[in-house]
Amino acid sequence: MTDFALTTFSSKGKLLQIEYALNAVAKGDTAIGIKAKNGVVLVVEKKQSSILIEESSVQKIALLTDNVAATYAGLGPDFRVLSQQARKLVKKYDLKYQEEIFVQTLSRELAEDVQIATQRGGIRPFGVSILIAGYDEEGPHLVQLDPSGAYYSWKATAIGKQAKNAKAFLEKRYNADMEIEDAINTALLTLKEGFEGQITPTNIEVGVIRDDHVFRILPASQVKDYLEELE
Amino acid sequence: MSGIFEYNGGSIVGMKGKNCIAMACDRRFGQQMSTITTNYQKVFKIQDNILLALSGLNSDIHTFYALMEKEINLYNLKENRKMKPTTFANLVASALYERRFGPFFVTPIVAGLENGKPILATYDSIGCKSDLDDFQVGGTGGNYIYGACEAFFKPDLSPEELEEVIGQSLVSGCDRDSLSGWGGVVYVLTEQKLTVKILKTKQT
Numbered sequence: 139m140t141d142f143a144l145t146t147f148s149s150k151g152k153l154l155q156i157e158y159a160l161n162a163v164a165k166g167d168t169a170i171g172i173k174a175k176n177g178v179v180l181v182v183e184k185k186q187s188s189i190l191i192e193e194s195s196v197q198k199i200a201l202l203t204d205n206v207a208a209t210y211a212g213l214g215p216d217f218r219v220l221s222q223q224a225r226k227l228v229k230k231y232d233l234k235y236q237e238e239i240f241v242q243t244l245s246r247e248l249a250e251d252v253q254i255a256t257q258r259g260g261i262r263p264f265g266v267s268i269l270i271a272g273y274d275e276e277g278p279h280l281v282q283l284d285p286s287g288a289y290y291s292w293k294a295t296a297i298g299k300q301a302k303n304a305k306a307f308l309e310k311r312y313n314a315d316m317e318i319e320d321a322i323n324t325a326l327l328t329l330k331e332g333f334e335g336q337i338t339p340t341n342i343e344v345g346v347i348r349d350d351h352v353f354r355i356l357p358a359s360q361v362k363d364y365l366e367e368l369e
Numbered sequence: 370m371s372g373i374f375e376y377n378g379g380s381i382v383g384m385k386g387k388n389c390i391a392m393a394c395d396r397r398f399g400q401q402m403s404t405i406t407t408n409y410q411k412v413f414k415i416q417d418n419i420l421l422a423l424s425g426l427n428s429d430i431h432t433f434y435a436l437m438e439k440e441i442n443l444y445n446l447k448e449n450r451k452m453k454p455t456t457f458a459n460l461v462a463s464a465l466y467e468r469r470f471g472p473f474f475v476t477p478i479v480a481g482l483e484n485g486k487p488i489l490a491t492y493d494s495i496g497c498k499s500d501l502d503d504f505q506v507g508g509t510g511g512n513y514i515y516g517a518c519e520a521f522f523k524p525d526l527s528p529e530e531l532e533e534v535i536g537q538s539l540v541s542g543c544d545r546d547s548l549s550g551w552g553g554v555v556y557v558l559t560e561q562k563l564t565v566k567i568l569k570t571k572q573t
Contacts, residue, residue, distance in 0.1 A: 236459035243448060 140260035155263050156256060159212075159285035162265040166211035168298035168332065169198075171269040172308070172325045173280040177318030177348040178271040181325040182209045183298070183333070184343050199345040199355050203228040205238055206272035207345050207353040211298030212285075213265035220264060224248050238351070241272035241279035245289045253287025267297045273347045294324075300332035307331055318348055326368055339365060373474050374425050374494075376401060378548025380510035381411055381422040382539050383478040384522065385487040385503045386531035389559040390480040392420045393539040395510070395570075396552035398427055407551035414563065415441055418482045419454050420556055421461070424508030425475035425494070433473045436464060454481025458490040458498065465496030476507040485560055504535075506542070510549035514542030532557045532566065540570050547573075 145155040167183035182198045199209045200221040208224065210217040227247050231239045248270075256263045268283040282297065283289045294312045296304030307328050316324070322344070330337050339361040347353040356364075381394045398409035412422045413434050421437060423430040440460060444452050452460075458479045465473060472494045481488045491505035492498050499505070504522055506514045517538035526534060536555045543549040553568035 234460060234463045235456045236462075237453070237456050240448070246447075 143257065143259055144262055145256045153256065153286070156286045159263045159265050160267075163212040163267045163285065163297060164299065164301065166213075166266075166298045167198075168296060168300040168304060168329060169209045169211050169269055170294075170296045170304055170308075170325050170328050171209075171271055171280045171282075171292065172294040172312070172316070172321040173271075173278050173292065174316040174318040174321035175314075176278070177321065177346060178273065178278045178280050179318065179322045179325045180207065180209050180269060180271045180345040181322075181329050182211075182343050183329065184341050185334075186341070193340050197355075198343050201353055201355070202244065202270070202272075203232075203239065205274060205347065205351040205353060206241055206244060206270060207347070207355075208268050208270045209343070209345070210266045210268045211301075212267060216264045216266045217268065220248065220252070220266065220268060223251055238274060240274045240276065241270060241281060242276075242291075244272070245270055245281040245283060249283055249287045249289045252283060252285065256286060269295070269297060271345065271347060272353070273349060273351050278347070278349075294321075296328065300329075303332050304328050318346065322346060322364060323368065326364055330368065337365065374476070375509050375548060377425070377427040378509050378546075379409070379411055379424050379427075380506070380508035380514060380539065380543055380546060380549040381424045381478055382506045382511075382514050382518065382535060382542070383420075383422060383480045383489050383491070383504065384518070384526075384531060384535045384538075385480075385489050385524075386557075387525040387527060388482070388485050388487065389528045389531060389557060390420070390482060390487045390489060391528075391531045391535040391555060391557045392422045392478065392480050393535045393553055393555045394422055394424070395508075395539065395543045395549040396554060397548070397550055399548060402547075404551060410554075412554065412556055413438075414556075415457060416451055416481075417563075418558065419452070419457050420480045420558060420563075421457075422478040422480070422507070423475045424511075425473075429473040429475045433464075433475050433477070437461065440464070454479070454483045454488040457481065458488065458500065461490070462492060462496040462498040465492060465494065469495050478505050478507055480558070482558060482560060504538075508549060510542045510546030513545040514538050517541040528557050528559050528564075532564070536566070536568055540568060544571055 339358040394411040
């Protein structure tokens with residue numbers, strides 16, 4: 139561990155390392171999240187670089203606790219580290235208060251860990267933007283956490299390669315009265331819009347949480363049904 | 370120090386009623402057989418809907434209360450919302466266990482109203498939480514108060530009845546305990562208000 143910071147200000151007042159981290163995010167596979175009245179859906183591209191890869195071993199949506207999950211765009215290993223840290227934060231809260239953590243609380247505490255990486259000696263910022271989806275006492279939540287440590291609550295958003303186009307698509311399609319089933323269809327449609335090649339149940343991952351506060355990653359068979367409905 | 374829990378003396382009791390809770394404590398602060406003051410506060414309002422009663426070593430009563438105040442204040446600021454009584458009850462247990470090998474010499478009782486529902490929890494000094502009963506006691510006069518509670522208590526008492534029952538239980542119990550007494554204070558919490566009543570007891 140070195141003593142001096144690697145992320146320092148440019149003369150224009152920018153932190154270039156964070157800009158570059160965001161570039162890494164912009165190159166990553168697209169992830170989309172939509173918050174409905176009664177749930178949240180996460181949909182993410184899972185393009186494999188080779189047909190030889192064991193598809194089932196790649197999991198892009200990580201369960202953080204029963205009622206919160208996350209996905210990402212950017213560097214996979216960085217996401218792995220952060221999701222593990224998030225799980226520990228959840229358990230720490232659980233040990234202290236013996237209660238289901240609030241999504242905003244988790245986002246804020248995880249954001250602190252991400253920000254530290256922009257201001258500590260010898261380490262680089264995380265190269266991922268994370269989408270956190272959860273359902274707590276206050277209702278459904280969708281939060282985006284950036285490499286800078288900034289976090290935003292969204293009604294619907296997209297990160298990664300197709301973020302710009304996907305968000306434009308979402309702006310037209312989103313309405314506040316959406317139910318979770320509509321949201322799932324809209325999310326899949328949005329992903330399909332910018333998808334390179336044919337979208338199949340095994341090259342995407344879909345996760346849904348409803349008002350039962352239980353996050354479920356849909357099995358390929360269910361994803362197949364939803365995709366067929368889109369036709 | 371034989372009987373560090375008996376050094377200062379004092380008794381507390383908590384009860385559940387119909388959509389209300391009550392807490393009562395004596396007012397004595399002593400040092401073994403000597404009485405120092407007769408107006409020591411042992412029940413604290415942590416939040417509009419949460420009361421914390423502490424018995425045991427007075428120094429730790431004060432310190433533990435201050436620690437819980439700090440926790441709830443920071444929580445309110447950080448989380449931007451009030452703490453639920455069940456959450457606070459769990460927090461007390463964690464905070465006590467954190468000092469497992471150098472404990473606070475207190476036996477707390479937490480009482481509160483969560484969405485109108487009465488919550489009551491009691492602990493040993495290292496955080497073993499028990500929230501199964503409708504009334505709980507603590508302190509040097511605890512066992513005597515138990516007897517009175519068993520006799521007077523009924524489930525679903527109204528706030529006025531509960532105030533009467535808990536007051537009588539406290540006074541009867543403390544009468545038998547040389548280290549507790551010198552007055553009593555009864556707190557009754559409903560959705561609308563918190564009433565505080567000071568009781569006169571045998572001045573011994």
